[in-house]
Amino acid sequence: MHRGKGMKFVGDSRVSAERKPNIPKDYSEYPGKTEAFWPNFLLREWMVGAVFLIGFLILTVAHPAPLQAVADPTVSGYIPLPDWYFLFLYQLLKYEFAAGPYTVMGAVVIPGIAFGALLLAPWLDTSKERRPHKRPIASGLMLLGVISIIFLTWESVDQHDWEAAANIGQLDESGVEIDEAAAGYEIYQTQDSCIGCHGGDMMGGAAGPNMFQSDYSTEEVIDIIVNGQGAMPGGQFDGSDEELETLAAFIANDGQQPEGEGGGGGEAEEGGEGEEDADANANEEANANE
Template sequence: MKRGKGMKFVGDSRVPVRDTKNIPKDYSEYPGKTEAFWPNYLLKEWMVGSVFLIGFMVLAATHPAPLERIADPTDSGYIPIPDWYFLFLFQLLKYEFAAGDYTVIGAVVIPGVAFGALLLVPWLDRGKERRPHKRPIGSGLMLLAVAAIIFLTWEAVDDHDWEAAADQGEIVEDVEVDTSAAGYEVYQSQDSCISCHGGDMLGGAAGPNIFASDYDADEVMDIIVNGLNDMPAGQFEGSDEELQILSEFIANDGQDPDNGSGAEDDEE
């Protein structure tokens, strides 16, 4: 005898009659289409969640988050990059219909509509079937979302200059710059220098660490005037005397050449 089949119940006048229309039917009446939430369904969810949790823990242990140098608020050329799971939104903001005057559309409207549609799937597709091909609305929205995320993520990875991104955040050896030196004051007055090499002179998105190379004062002056590689010429705005002071300051690794601290450090 099946559960709940062929059984007769005897009423008792002392027990009030209750409406049983809201009581769900027995699982045996839907063979292969449903199952008990506890423990069958919940156990499967826990097993799948455990596999993903272990996978993320392994990735976090074997590939720790990369660290970059200390943030420099004066480095206007620094381009921040989001984590990989937000790259598709980062790429979306590069298109004309979602950037510039239409940034709100790319940052709020399109993601809001997309994620809102996914949240409404249970109400848009209320079919009892569990097979994907029997639920075209829900399956279609999910496939569209997955395809869009994969495409935009791929485009973001392919278009971005990852070498420049690594250089702009590279951790460099700390250099104690003498902020009281005349050369430092000259450097701070040069907006073109700061925009490329950063306010701390340790490099930015467009320029390297100023103290990374062993140039003497004359070589530094020649580079400032005539440029080098991607560095354009004629960017210095100042007198010849200021150019000389800045060149000696850079050649002396950020120290005032008059006090000889840089030479003493080298000898040590």
């Protein structure tokens, strides 16, 4: 090109004399390399999405979510566990420096600093290098975040009591129907220490088993309540000896009012009526003899 040919001098700048519109070429000019977005590309994307959606629906039908018992707010031994992507945050709340009176540190301050550092990484390291070893600040923050998340997640999984958690919320398959009108059930509802371990429905919780799963006699139940058994401490019952015996009999009878209880008064009344009838008959015979 000769100097100045096809150019117009504007001051010290050179601007092309012929301006062409900046319009991209049509896809048809690249056969075999491009295609129309509608309907070719979009239809293929929809087909792939439909296949994955059908596969997901099949998995939900084949492996439904586990059905558990109705939530019991009286079970104090419930072991919470968030979804896997929150386990590292959940683990922070187990450490002394981020728990109790310092919960704000574990719930707000530490996560805020960590995520804030990742958000500010592009401004903290403005290097144009793309290789990781040439960007120590950004690479260091990324490695620190990944290692911390992996470590805290592993610690949370390792420290979780999976066996005890598996027993939480299980459906009652024993078929026991508790008589909630029985005196033993009313006494049980006043025992917070018992409810905290065995649940308000007496079907067990995270810290105690189902109270009707073993075939104990009344005397054996009293002995367990008074002296304890295994991990269960003794001396937790807060009531009189009569209430203890009533509760033990209720448990030994699988949650039903023991037979004979509450009927003694009726038998006494029937006995008293029989004695009165006998006395009346004797008086009538005496009068007849006279």
